[in-house]
Amino acid sequence: MLNLLSILTGLLSLVIVIPSQIPLLGWGNWLALPLIAVGVVLGALSSKNTGRNFCLIVFAVAAIRLMIGGGII
Known part of the structure; x- marks a missing residue:
């Protein structure tokens, strides 16, 4: 269950990170980083590594x- 929550958190973070690759939208990455950290913690508490690894790639x-x-742009 925690692995699934970690994957869902990673997908939500990815939805924020992808548009943040455009110049002048880099501030969106700062919004995504805490969410990614939650996903990594959930993935670390899980018995599987899939969610954690996905969140680490997004990170x-x-x-x-x-x-x-x-760090700004």
Whole structure:
């Protein structure tokens, strides 16, 4: 059950992260990061790794975009 919640949290975060890849919308990544962290915690508490790994991939995409944009743009 926790794995499913982690996957759903990751999908919701991905819906926020994808449009945030557009220039001047990078602030959306800051909104997605806490949600991704919740997904990682839920995935870590689960017996399976699928949800946690998915959330970590979404986190990597958001973090790389924030680093490229200097944390703001």
